[in-house]
Amino acid sequence: MKILRCPNKECEPSRKRVSGNVIRFGFYQTRWGKRRRYRCQTCQKTFCSNAGTPYYRLQHRRATFDQVATLSVEGLNKSAIARVEHIGWNTVDRWLEKATDCGRRFNDQKTIGFRATELQADKIRTIIQGKQQPTWIFATIEVWSRLWSSTVVGRRSYQNTLMLYRNVAERAKGEDIPLITTDGFEFYERVIGQVFGPACVYGQVVKTRRNNRIVKVERRVVIGTEGRFEERLRRSEDSSTLNTSFIERLNLTIRQGSAYLCRRTICHARWMGRLEGHLELLRCYYNFVRPHRSLKFGREIRTPAMQAGLVGKRLTLRQIFCSGIVSLSSCEIVLVFVYSLTPFSIENGVPQAA
Numbered sequence: 630m631k632i633l634r635c636p637n638k639e640c641e642p643s644r645k646r647v648s649g650n651v652i653r654f655g656f657y658q659t660r661w662g663k664r665r666r667y668r669c670q671t672c673q674k675t676f677c678s679n680a681g682t683p684y685y686r687l688q689h690r691r692a693t694f695d696q697v698a699t700l701s702v703e704g705l706n707k708s709a710i711a712r713v714e715h716i717g718w719n720t721v722d723r724w725l726e727k728a729t730d731c732g733r734r735f736n737d738q739k740t741i742g743f744r745a746t747e748l749q750a751d752k753i754r755t756i757i758q759g760k761q762q763p764t765w766i767f768a769t770i771e772v773w774s775r776l777w778s779s780t781v782v783g784r785r786s787y788q789n790t791l792m793l794y795r796n797v798a799e800r801a802k803g804e805d806i807p808l809i810t811t812d813g814f815e816f817y818e819r820v821i822g823q824v825f826g827p828a829c830v831y832g833q834v835v836k837t838r839r840n841n842r843i844v845k846v847e848r849r850v851v852i853g854t855e856g857r858f859e860e861r862l863r864r865s866e867d868s869s870t871l872n873t874s875f876i877e878r879l880n881l882t883i884r885q886g887s888a889y890l891c892r893r894t895i896c897h898a899r900w901m902g903r904l905e906g907h908l909e910l911l912r913c914y915y916n917f918v919r920p921h922r923s924l925k926f927g928r929e930i931r932t933p934a935m936q937a938g939l940v941g942k943r944l945t946l947r948q949i950f951c952s953g954i955v956s957l958s959s960c961e962i963v964l965v966f967v968y969s970l971t972p973f974s975i976e977n978g979v980p981q982a983a
Contacts, residue, residue: 635650635651635669635671635672635674635676639672640669640671640672640674650669650670650671651667651668651669651670652667652668652670653665653666653667653668654666654667654668654675657677660688664677664678664679665677665678679691682731682950682951683724683727683728683730683731683950684950684951689716689720691947693714693716694724694728694950695945695946695947695950696714697710697714697716697721697724697725697728698724698725698728698910698914698946699914699946700713700714701725701728701888701907701910702886702887702907702910702911702914702915703886704885704886704887704888704891705888706888706894706896707721707722707725707888707896725906725907725910726906728910728946728950729906729907729909729910730906731949731950732906732909732910732912732913732914732949733906733909733910733913735913735917735949735952736909736912736913736916739917739934739939739940740776740778740779740800740916740934740939741800741939742800742801742802742938742939743771743774743776743778743800743801743802743937743938743939744771744773744774744801744802744804744805744937744938745771745778745797745801745802745805745807746771746772746773746805746807746808746865747771747772747773747807747808747809747810747861747865747867747868748769748770748771748772748778748797748807748808748809748810749769749770749772749809749810749811749873749875749876750767750768750769750770750793750794750809750810750811750817750876751767751768751811751812751873751876751877751879751880752765752766752767752768752785752814753765753766753768753880753883753884753890754766755889755890755897755898755904756897757897757898757899757900757901757904758899764782764783764784764901764904765782765783765784765785765789766780766781766782766883766890766904766908767780767781767782767783767789767790767793768780768876768879768880768883769793769794769797769876770875770876770879771801771933771937772865772867772868772875773866773867773936774924774933774936774937775875775921775923775924775933775936776916776933776934776936776937776939777879777912777915777916777933778797778800778801779793779796779797779800780793780908780909780912781793781796782901782904782905782908783901785814786816787816787819787820790814790816790817790820791816791820791823791824793820794820794821794824794825795824798824798825806828806829806830807825807829807830808829808830808831808832808858808861808862808865808868809821809825809829809830809831809832810831810832810833810834810871810872810873811831811833811834811873812833812834812835812836812873813833813834813835817831817833818831818833818851818852821851821852822852827852829852829853830852830853830857830858830861831850831851831852831853832848832849832850832851832853832858832871833848833849833851834846834847834848834871834872834873835847835848835849848870848871858871882915883908883911886911886914886915887904887907887908887911889903889904889907913949914946915933916932916933916934916939917932917934917939917940917943917944917949918932918943918944918945918946918949919932920932920943921933921936924936931943932944
């Protein structure tokens with residue numbers, strides 16, 4: 630089912646859903662066949678079904694666009710994608726900008742309302758322009774659902790750590806008292822105590838390395854008592870001892886999925902915005918599209934978003950790109966596809982729930 634809105638900003642019915650306001654208005658010819666055209670009965674403006682999506686005025690097949698986005702989040706760099714798909718490098722770069730913008734907006738609207746029973750956080754070190762100024766990627770995972778809940782890119786500072794946990798606290802349900810595990814980074818204790826308060830249970834896993842080998846693992850309770858820790862670990866379905874293994878496995882997935890973060894690579898991101906955008910696309914793909922092997926129940930392999938209750942079934946990139954969360958840089962047209970997703974409209978340049 631499709632709910633279409635008029636692209637004309639001066640048309641009053643375009644700001645709200647009006648049954649029967651937009652009607653079918655023939656077809657238009659493309660290189661791959663006919664496409665449907667629509668018309669608003671109020672202002673008599675016509676528009677196509679791809680308007681407001683990354684596919685608008687695309688000179689290639691939509692399947693090629695989806696394939697480029699998939700290869701990007703599977704670890705291929707732009708030059709390799711251009712060679713594989715036989716398209717220009719600039720075309721790949723332009724398409725990925727559209728895809729990352731859509732992925733960022735999809736994450737903002739859909740990654741909300743999940744249960745945070747057990748959280749783990751860690752950092753990944755990378756470089757943007759030079760080795761003298763390293764950049765850090767903060768990431769958190771909800772262990773029970775394997776949901777990549779939040780990420781922040783920037784310096785290893787108090788403000789970025791606070792931004793990470795505030796984002797998690799705002800998006801998660803406040804019903805459960807989370808069990809939080811991190812490494813021994815100095816700002817974690819202060820930030821977690823400020824955001825979650827004394828009600829949470831927080832512990833640290835400090836690893837001592839010698840010649841690139843772990844020689845000692847120290848587990849210590851920071852917020853909470855030993856009795857509360859033992860109770861939470863008994864209730865946990867995934868952890869029998871305090872650990873950071875799940876977030877470390879997510880770090881490996883992030884490095885494998887982004888060509889910017891691979892070891893010994895020449896594909897470093899030149900701007901922080903490019904790295905942030907690609908991580909948002911990768912997070913969208915990881916949570917909603919890619920099935921997780923540890924979430925196998927019989928013949929069904931769920932995605933982290935399915936396990937967290939954010940969606941009812943595994944999505945595809947086509948459904949995400951056509952989900953109605955449009956790019957504001959080209960929002961002359963607002964198009965909403967209803968597929969077990971919440972429709973949104975644009976009012977005064979801000980997405981609003983319909």
